[in-house]
Amino acid sequence: MTDRGYTATKEQLQTRLSRVEGQVRGISRMIDEDRYCIDVLTQINAVRVALDKVALGLLDDHARHCLAGGHGGPTDPDEQVQELMGAVGRMLSR
Template identity: 50%
Template sequence: MTTTSDHGATPAPAPPGYTNHKPDHLARLHKIEGQTRGVTRMVTDNRYCIDVLTQISAVTHALQEVALGIMDDHVRHCVTTAVQADPAHGQDKLDELTLALRRTLRL
């Protein structure tokens, strides 16, 4: 798809790879937001340390699951499309993915 301007056609930005799963990701993120508010209330209410840590662990795991879902979408959409369209661009996307994995695994 292209859009036109005074200077001719310019490519429209591609939708993100997670577009098809966006409602699922947003629903999960809203749930995580509620869990995070719950942790804040637990600390405010001086709840037992282990209970707070358990909830923090649950929130962390939930965020990691969202990240894995978005990464899966990225590989199946963005990386695959780039590799098929242009091997050099595909290599750039694979390098980008490797960097993202390195950042993610530094937990």
């Protein structure tokens, strides 16, 4: 196992994030082209969903690898819960 804290390879993560980057560029083009607002908002939501999937995957890997696996996270169970819930809270606070 790696010490990164996530099981997806860097290449897989970069591929996913490159797709998101392309989606964001597409949204910018849509605005330049004066596209229908609802279509732009739909694409913005798609980007959020894509980023949420990446973040949830990283969070899952962190919980399994760093916290449960003891690879770099806090060792105290209360601190582990606090760290995990803090990360979840930040993800939900938009």
